[in-house]
Amino acid sequence: MCGIVGWATYGSDQHHNRSVLEAMTSTMACRGPDDSGAWMARHAALGHRRLAVLDPAGGRQPMTLDTQRGTLALTFSGEVYNFRELRSQLISLGHRFRTNGDTEVVLHGYAQWGERVAEHLDGMFAFAVWDEGEQTLVMIRDRLGVKPLYYQSTPNGVLFGSEPKALLAHPSVALLVDSDGLREIFAFTHAPNWTLWKGMRQVAPGTVVTVGRAGVRERxxxxxxxxxxxxxxxKSIDRVRDLLDGAIRRQLVSDVPLGVLLSGGLDSSAITGLAAEALAEQGEKLRTFSVGFTGQEEQFEPDDLRASSDGPFVRDVVRQVRPEHHDIVLDSSELSDPGLRRHVITARDSPAGLGDMDLSLYLLFKAVRAHSTVVLSGEAADELFGGYRWFHRPEALQAQTFPWLVQRGVMDRTRGIRADVLKALDVAAYSADQYAAATAKVERADGVGNEEHAMRVMFHLNMTRHIRMLLDRKDRISMAVGLEVRVPFCDHRLVEYVHGAPWAVKSFDGREKSLLRHASAHVIPASVAGRTKAHYPSVQDASYARALQKQAAELLLERHHPVFDLADREWLQRATSLDPDVIPVQLRHDLDRILDLYHWFDLYSPRVVVD
Structure with missing residues (x-):
């Protein structure tokens, strides 16, 4: 797992721009704390920061290969789980290897198949290849978009990087945010290719972007x-069990310590049970990690997103599986540290976060990194198997908008924003346009009735829109502490199979995630099998709300701070005057977002234009 940066440009010789490349590459140091590399040609430059997971001694990058057509240079981020099989295939085709990792396999794969190498890869990846013979830059991202890749066109080519901060370090890139960037922050529709920064785009999941003298094309x-x-x-239960078990076994390959994030929910418990079985066959013991808050289990209060505390279910899994378990217990005073918030904002290059849930995730990942370099996580199970409440509520199915927007609360991101800003942005119209564009991409299968098609639209929106937010959050926060997080539920074979199953099969027992629940029943405790969906934990300690109010009151003293170009000062004054012991959870989330905006302005000094 790594950070990649670089450019292709056809206007001048780039050899004298090494200092610019090094500045861009240095922004990726957290993603790759183990090594740094640079490669330059007349019209291209590639940079790399490495987190060594496979073949620590031999996988240095950028990596080059001399061919009859000219030199190929690769900068690669991610993991290819089938690299051993591909290596054998390529050797049979005449290729010779110097290293034992997956990076060289990708490079030789490109030499053999060109951009079609993407279709041979099983994994999570984002990479760029400079083809000296063709004078082209080829950028490729994995099917589900687990690993990020950003680019920005220039007058003579493109810049690219794993994160926006890498591009923002280039002197030609302006720190400019316009209305198109802001709308998505407040709308929460997870538009494809979107970035906050004007002129910047993402390589879409499952897409190849090729840059040449004639311009940029996508496939x-x-x-x-x-x-x-x-x-x-x-048969569906059996097939899901086999596919998930296979995905987990492939993703357990690592030359560094590996573990599983365990919440006590169905998704992470299934991964834990299957991973423990696979490792036991090799005589190895699994590590697991859970997060909680001081005193919260004893004083837990159910809310709209969590009917139960994680602790008892985690302990049930640990008793059954007997891993090497670590409880990460956080204090609310840690979460309210402004310095922590600034770390998270810097990790995401954006104020579009999830408040204390992002802050605690950062602390969790930081603590996990002291024990493991790689962990497996349960992202995408809810989107794939139908775990969220909106899958089971007719009003969400009939709402003619993104289903997560029907569930208000944390999803409503417009409170605390000035009325004139919201009027200018017209977030409602933007959301409607995005919904129309997203649903238009859903192909209707032959012989499918209206109700079944509506459910298929629901699943498609979750797997192509909602999951993007969670995968980006997971990647950016984990890589900020040099931790690689793998996601077995994003295995494309599993995704294709489950996505095609009709709703009657996915919900045959009248509960959420029926297929997963029954496919994993043999490796999870009965208590977990019967547990209802609980979201990632959020701190309930009133002292956290009190700290937010105090920080917001201090912000109000900065009368000319640019955050008030967006934030409603009078709303913030009212919010700081409420009793923190009874402050609504939603209002606390709103304060989180205003403070995120405040620190984002301080850290990036962006020019924001609302038109």
């Missing part, structure tokens, strides 16, 4: 479409 090599599903309930 989609994988998309989520209608899939035939003829298996009955029992």
């Amino acid at each position: 989609v090599y994988w998309r989520l479409g209608p899939m035939a599903h003829d298996d009955d309930r029992h």
